[in-house]
Amino acid sequence: MRRLRQLAERTPAARERYVDLLRALAITMVVLGHWGVTVIGYDRNGRPAGHSALGDLPWAWPLTWVAQVIPVFFLVGGYANAASLAARRGRGGTPTGWLVDRSARLARPTTALLVVLAAGAAVATLRGADPTQVRTVVWFATIPLWFLVAYLVVVPLTPPMYALHRRFGLAVPLVLAALVALGDLGRLLGPAALAGGNYLFGWLAVHQIGFAWYDSRAPARSGGAAAGPVAPEPRGLRRRRLPLSRRAGAALLGGGLAALLLLTVVGPYPVVLLNVPGERLDNAAPPSLALLAAATAQLGLILLLREPAQRWLRRPRPWQAVIAVNAVVLTVFLWHLTAAVLLVGLLDALGVLPTPPVGTAAWYAWRIPWLLALAVVLAALVAVFGPIEARTRRPPDTGPAREGARRLRTALAVLGYAGLVTGLLLNSLTRKAAPEPLGLPAPALVAYLAGAGVLRLLRSGWGTRG
Numbered sequence: 001m002r003r004l005r006q007l008a009e010r011t012p013a014a015r016e017r018y019v020d021l022l023r024a025l026a027i028t029m030v031v032l033g034h035w036g037v038t039v040i041g042y043d044r045n046g047r048p049a050g051h052s053a054l055g056d057l058p059w060a061w062p063l064t065w066v067a068q069v070i071p072v073f074f075l076v077g078g079y080a081n082a083a084s085l086a087a088r089r090g091r092g093g094t095p096t097g098w099l100v101d102r103s104a105r106l107a108r109p110t111t112a113l114l115v116v117l118a119a120g121a122a123v124a125t126l127r128g129a130d131p132t133q134v135r136t137v138v139w140f141a142t143i144p145l146w147f148l149v150a151y152l153v154v155v156p157l158t159p160p161m162y163a164l165h166r167r168f169g170l171a172v173p174l175v176l177a178a179l180v181a182l183g184d185l186g187r188l189l190g191p192a193a194l195a196g197g198n199y200l201f202g203w204l205a206v207h208q209i210g211f212a213w214y215d216s217r218a219p220a221r222s223g224g225a226a227a228g229p230v231a232p233e234p235r236g237l238r239r240r241r242l243p244l245s246r247r248a249g250a251a252l253l254g255g256g257l258a259a260l261l262l263l264t265v266v267g268p269y270p271v272v273l274l275n276v277p278g279e280r281l282d283n284a285a286p287p288s289l290a291l292l293a294a295a296t297a298q299l300g301l302i303l304l305l306r307e308p309a310q311r312w313l314r315r316p317r318p319w320q321a322v323i324a325v326n327a328v329v330l331t332v333f334l335w336h337l338t339a340a341v342l343l344v345g346l347l348d349a350l351g352v353l354p355t356p357p358v359g360t361a362a363w364y365a366w367r368i369p370w371l372l373a374l375a376v377v378l379a380a381l382v383a384v385f386g387p388i389e390a391r392t393r394r395p396p397d398t399g400p401a402r403e404g405a406r407r408l409r410t411a412l413a414v415l416g417y418a419g420l421v422t423g424l425l426l427n428s429l430t431r432k433a434a435p436e437p438l439g440l441p442a443p444a445l446v447a448y449l450a451g452a453g454v455l456r457l458l459r460s461g462w463g464t465r466g
Contacts, residue, residue, distance in 0.1 A: 071295035078210020121439030138439030139432035176205035202287025253300025328386035419451020
């Protein structure tokens, strides 16, 4: 508590605390959403198995317009990445140094998860477990990693995309949204391959809005009236700003909802914004125009609530709670389905695993003790693995590197991120029933650890830090 109080007291007055709150809320909603819709039963072999209840609960599909909060994470990620990149440059650092620094907070907790899962899978296999079943368990535990694949592509693109934002402003996400619409046209009418780029264009569009939010606070960052005469507004700043007024929020909320209704109720898109087998397309993988409409409505709601939330976050206790969650927010996200695996395994071993049919009174009644028990298991996991994330520190800035060293470090940083993405992508593409003694495909594990090792080497100070 003392540490939290110190961090809260040192928070700069100009910090957009609301961004931190949104990150914490988004991850919390993802965790509760996954837990809440999980249906546990037994397969043909008498082993526990799980799936989503959404396919059996069509009345809940409109709720995903609020519950699908991954766009919120990319929005606040864009803000945070722009802010940290600008701060790094202000200290004389380079985009490469920023990229290497940024990798630590993402790679360290993810590496811990993968190593622990692989080690546990290896022990289970050596003790005679079926490698196919081992892979199924690990596959379920690593479902959250699909999100990191997209985010680990977006992060290294931040320097060039932020440069585009400073040149063209809000025109960039509009062009990206148009590309998403083109990809959707391919999914609906063919060829379906046109939609492949939506995995990048959709999340980049939301990420760019985070840049605009950051730039909209330029007067506050420059110090305001207390700093002396107001400097002339930089040319082109207006088109880079996100309007933060309540009027703008109402317009975005209304426009986003209207577009979402037209696209889903009237148009060809599913109402549900999460994957449901049998639907014509998945609105989230890859991101569709309907998902971007929902993100627009969510942005409007965020702006409407911004001022009261900012006032609330000026109070010490709420802000300390937000700091505490954000210190381990990725750990919470990464381990929340592992917590479900452990709880199901324990209850099954004890012979007390409830498996009520989805939608019944018993299933709804089981939601509360189920969530509480999962929260206890996850809290224990965060207590063990959270410090890996919370103790990540930014290295001190140093002077500029020589041109040759700078180019080599940039190439290695990109190679490191490519290793992370390749490893996680290979794991996501490998079927859950594949016979994998380590639970993870060996090439995926090697690629990921190689990439993490390269980035760790750069972060430790190898060569000249940029």
